[in-house]
Each structure stands twice: as structure tokens, then as C-alpha cells.
Amino acid sequence: MIEISGLSKTFTLHNQGSAVIRVMADAALSVAPGECVGLIGASGAGKSTLMRMVYGNYLAATGSIVIAGTDITKATPREIIALRRATLGYVSQFLRVVPRVPTLEVVAEPLRVLGHPAEEARARAAALLRQVNIPERLWSLSPTTFSGGEQQRVNIARGFIHPYPALLLDEPTASLDAANREVVLGLIAAAKARGAAILGIFHDEAARAQVCDRFVDVTAFTPQAAA
Amino acid sequence: MGAVELGISAKMKPEVTSVGPLLAVRGLTKRYGARIGCADVGFDLWPGEVLGIVGESGSGKSTLLSCLAGHLAPDAGSVVFDTSEGPRDVLAMTEPERRRLSRTDWAFVHQNPRDGLRMGVTAGGNVGERLMAVGARNYGAIRDRATDWLGRVEIAAERIDDRPSAFSGGMQQRLQIARNLVTGPRLVFMDEPTGGLDVSVQARLLDLLRGLVREMGLSVIIVTHDLAVVRLLADRLMVMKSGHVVEQGLTDQVLDDPQHGYTQLLVSSVLQV
Secondary structure (H helix, E strand, C coil): CEEEEEEEEEEEECCCCCEEEEEEEEEEEEECCCCEEEEECCCCCCHHHHHHHHCCCCCCCEEEEEECCEECCCCCHHHHHHHHHHCEEEECCCCCCCCCCCHHHHHHHHHHHCCCCHHHHHHHHHHHHHHCCCCHHHCCCCHHHCCHHHHHHHHHHHHHCCCCCEEEEECCCCCCCHHHHHHHHHHHHHHHHCCCEEEEECCCHHHHHHHCCEEEEHHHHCCCCCC | CHHHCCCCCCCCCCCCCCCCCCEEEEEEEEEECCEEEEEEEEEEECCCCEEEEECCCCCCHHHHHHHHHCCCCCCEEEEEEEECCEEEEHHHCCHHHHHHHHHCCEEEECCCHHHHCCCCCCHHHHHHHHHHHCCCCCHHHHHHHHHHHHHHCCCCHHHCCCCHHHCCHHHHHHHHHHHHHCCCCCEEEEECCCCCCCHHHHHHHHHHHHHHHHHHCCEEEEECCCHHHHHHHCCEEEEEECCEEEEEEEHHHHHHCCCCHHHHHHHHCCCCC
16 A cells, blocks of 8 residues: 655755755655554654655655555645545644634544535544543634644544545654553554554554554665765 | 526535646746746646745745736736636637636635725625626625625624725625625635734634635635745645746645755744744
8 A cells, every 4th residue: 555665865955055965765665454564763763754755745856655556756736635635644743723723623624625514524523532532622622722632632533534545643642641542542453454554653662562563664764874 | 586696606616527727827927128027937726726826025926926817918828727618728818708707717815905895885795796797686685695605704794784994904804705706716816815914813714715715616826925824725835936936846845845945945934933
């Protein structure tokens, strides 16, 4: 479902003496349907960079990232938008929403853009918010004022509302208490069971041992120093 | 009674049957004497897509928007719009044809609501006027549609007989949007629509615009210098400098991994809050 090969990444800082920073070289990995692969490696090794490239957020210098038949590195914006809408889900660490939009609508939005009726989307959003223990009295409020853990759970509800065939998870359990952590791990297990291909970053070792089928150490993709 | 319908249903998402882009722009160039307004701009806009055009003052983004919307005659290029009778180059249209387009399939939201509203006419009149321009005649039906649209842009029905001069800046901008969208356009041009508004009013307007874009399946070209606005509203981004498009791509990719030096400067100059 996710096939990465020969992937490299450089940043060129035009306003800082055109410094060229090579951050990744010859990265390769694959994730099959129903499988959860965990990215590991020290902080700064490039786990988030790789995730962002898979989501089409960062451009690749070389190589390919094929998701459900579409090569992200060569796709047009329109193709990436369509892929993100129906096929490729992403739970980031941060919640980025229009202020003022109620939490229930924030969570329901991915279904709304897919054309599901408002009522159905809201009902599904309500069920997920209940599942991740966001009290109903908060649903009509914007999540921008919520605590870190609450925002993260809103993000998770939003990311799991549609059964994406491919799913990227960036620290989905980072600021959660034990009970909510179990709920999220349950959601991940259920997504695997329905056949989702999952690529994730988990700093929580117990969590990753529980849901990941195997690990890829991104340190292997660090470019060799030229000097 | 039937005239007001005109096949326009504001509640329904328009059926997208076309397979090509809604708007195909090629080689669009405008010079002011020796100075370049915009040079060799080309892009495709697809149905339901929101395209953001960013750049600092003088970068040519407003010139480009004016050329696209037919307010300014470019020196070269083509702007092909997928009309109900098939793709047509807007620049080759006659003036009456173009005016008809700007009353039906197109809409233009100005930065200053005063430029897009009739300040001496009531709120209801401002919205009704555009319906009448496309043939609506039944007073009761026009007033009902106007009331419905005031509600959609969160203006209380009892304000329908007030003039826009009695409205706040945010309300005036929402009224301008209602006036533009009441005829169910397919393509909306927006020039700094949140420009003169304070932050909390901006957020409300952004939320409103996003909802309308989704429900009506609108395609939008939005010019702004506010990167936060395009981040939340635009699918794709075009960055302009000195009349040239220096970079374009998926909005979050351009903002998070800018390739051109100018874009890197723009992104890194935004104050973090």
C-alpha cells in the first residue's frame, strides 16, 4: 500500500548563504495492508521528515513514494488532494483548525468533504468523540481552547472517522493518560484489522510494541558526511 | 414565480459533469509601459478548488486578478472558462457576453465592501439586485431568497431593510459575499476578503467561506498577503514576485517546504504567536 524507494531529501536555504542540507538519502521501506510499521531513531534522525514526505508535505529530491498506485513525488497537487481526501489519512501532533468551528464539525469535516450527509457525518463524529472520552459539553466549542491531551484526541477522532486505506500517525499517544492511550491503541488495532496500512512514530515504547508489526530505523537513511 | 429559479439552486451543489478544468490560463501578461504587471502566468483551476495567490504589495497579484476577472485587459495570453456552452476564451468575448458571465457564473468579492456593495440601497436590495439582474421579477420570492442568504452569512433577518452604512465592517463583508453568491456562481474571485477586518471577525468569515465553498462546490481564486488565511482556505498556492509566479504547489507543501528564496523569506518573516 505504501512503497518507498531511493528517497532522498535536501533543504536549500536561499537566505542563509544558499546552504544545502542533506537530510536523507536512499530511504526505502514498504507497508502492506493490515500492517503497522513503526519508525524509530533518535530525535532529529528524520522520522518526521519522512512522514511529511509521505504525506506530500515535503518535496523529495529523488526517489519515489507510491501510495495506492499514486507516486506522491510526481503527483499534481490535485492528485495529492484527492489521495488525502479518500485514501491517505494523517494524525499529526498538532491540531490546525479555523478558530470558532465547533469540535463536532472539526471531527465530521473529513466525511463532509467526501460528500457524506451532514447528519451521518455528525453522528459518526459524536460516536468517535464519545469513544475518545471528550465530554459532550465540549462538542459545541472550538478545540483551540482545549488542553493538549484533548486536542490530540480530537485530532485522532478526525483521523479515524474515515476508513483510510493508508494512515500516518505522528505520536498519537504522546500526551494521553493510560485510559485514553488504551482507547487509541484499540482504534489502531481496529484499523489494522480492517486492512489499513499504517506508518507511525511512537515514542511510547510500550505502545509501539503493542501495535507495530515491525520497525524501521531511519538512522540508516542518514546521508554519509561528505567530509 | 418561476423566473427566480432560473435553474439556480443555492442549496444544491452544482452537478460537475465537465472533465476539464473550470478555468485554464496560459501566458497571461500585462505591462504598464515598460513595467511588468504580470508576466506569462499560467495555471488550471479545477471545479471545487481554492487557489491562493500570495505575494507582497506590488508583486502583481492584484493585476493578475483584475486581468482574470476581466477588469483589466491583458496584453497577451488566454483565459479559457468552461461555460455552459463549452470552453470559451473570456478575453475573446464581447463586452455584453463578459458582463453576463460576471453576473451569472462569476462573482467578485472586493477587499473593501464599499466597492462591491451599493451603499445607498438596503441589505435586502443589495442581495435582490443581483437576482433581478439575471431575470428574477417576483418581489416576494426575491425577498425570501435575500432573507435566506442574510441568514447564511449570519446577518439577522430584521436588518434586511437597513443600509450597509449602518453595518460593521465584518457585516458589510458578509453582505458582499451574500450579494455575490445568491445567484449560485461557479467561480469566485476574492481580493483580500479578510483584509480590513480584525482577527476574530476574520476567523468567522473564514469559517463561513469554507462552509460555502464546500456546500456549493465553488471554485475560488483568492488574492491575499496573509499566509494564515491561505493555509486555512486554499488547496493550492501561487507565489508571485515582481509580476512572475516564482513557485506554485500544494498549499501546505509551499508553506512548509518552500523551494524559492523569496517564498522562504515570506514564510520565515511571519511572526509566530
